Amino acid sequence: MKYLKQGIDFVAFCDARGLPVEPVSYTALMSYFVDYFLRGNTTRTFPTIATRLKWLYEQVFGSSWLSAADPRGYRDFLQARRALAKLDDSTVTKARPLYSRILRMIFDDLASTEHEEFQVLACWTLAHAAIQRLGEVVDGKAKLSHLRCYSSPQGLFFAFVYGRLNKPKTYKVGQAPFAMISERGNAFAFGVLMAYLRMAFGGCDIFEGGEIRRIGGYKGEYTFDRRSDVWLFPRLAGTGSSSTAYLRKDRAVKVLRRLLARVQIPYPEEYSGHSARRGGYVDRLHVPIQYVQIQGHWAPNSATTDRDYSVHSIPLRIRYF
Incomplete structure (x- = not known):
C-alpha cells in the first residue's frame, strides 16, 4: 500500500x-x-x-x-x-528502547482478566526476545506454526521460525532461520509465551524425540480449526474472533503506550514498533555479537558458518536466549 x-x-x-x-x-x-x-x-x-x-x-x-x-x-x-x-539538519529521532525490566513491570501490573493486554505483552515480549521489530510478529506476519516448543537435554525452548514468502537474502542463506527463547536463558519471555499459548489456544505442543506431547488441553479464548494454520496473534478484542483477523501493529503500539503510562514509564508516546528491537539489543550487550546476529537474523555481516547452523549451536545459544 x-x-x-x-x-x-x-x-x-x-x-x-x-x-x-x-x-x-x-x-x-x-x-x-x-x-x-x-x-x-x-x-x-x-x-x-x-x-x-x-x-x-x-x-x-x-x-x-x-x-x-x-x-x-x-x-x-x-x-x-x-x-x-548535507543540508539536512533535522533532529534524528529514534524510538525509545523497550527493556526487559519494563516488560516485567507491565506483567506484574496486569490482571488475569486483561486478555488483550496480555496478548499485547506477549507479542512485544517475543519481539524483544527475538530482537525484532514488532512488525515482524504482528500484522499477519507470524503464524502459530512459526512458534514451536522443543525439549532438549538443556531444557525446553521455543524456536521462533522466521517465515518469509520471499527467498532469504544471500548473506542469510547459511544462517539459523530461527530465534531461541529458552526456559533456561530467558525464563521471563519463555513463561509469558507459554502462558499466552495456554490462554489463547488452550495449550502448547512440545516436540520431544520425534514425538509430540501437549500440555494444557483446555479451551482457550480463541476457537480455531487445528487442521489449519492460524495467526500467532489473532485479534482478541472479543472471544470467538475470526481466524482471518489478526492483531495489528498500530493497535499493539496503542495498547503498549497505555500500559506504559499505567506503570508510570516516562514519554510512552515515544515508543514505537522499533522499540522492542532496540531494547532487545541493549539488554544483550554482554552476549557475543555473533549470537545476537543469529538470534535477530540480522545483517550486515550476519553470514554464519556451518557450526552456527548445526545442532551444536543449540547448547551454546541456550545459555543466552
Missing part, C-alpha cells in the same frame, strides 16, 4: 509539472526529491522512497530503473541525493 501511495504521489507530481514519467529520468526523479526535501521532510527517507519508485517502474510500468536505463544519470542522481543530505 505504501509503495502504491508513493508511486501515485510521484506520478501526480510529474503530471502537475509537465515532467514525463516514462522513461525514468534524472530530471523527474531529482525534481521530486528536491521538492520533497523543501516541504520539510528529512533526506533520511530517500533510500526508502527510491526503493518504492524502483518497484513502481519495474513492477507496475514494466520498464527499467534508472541504474539500468541511464547509468550516468543514476550516478548523478546518487551524488545529488548526497549533496541534499
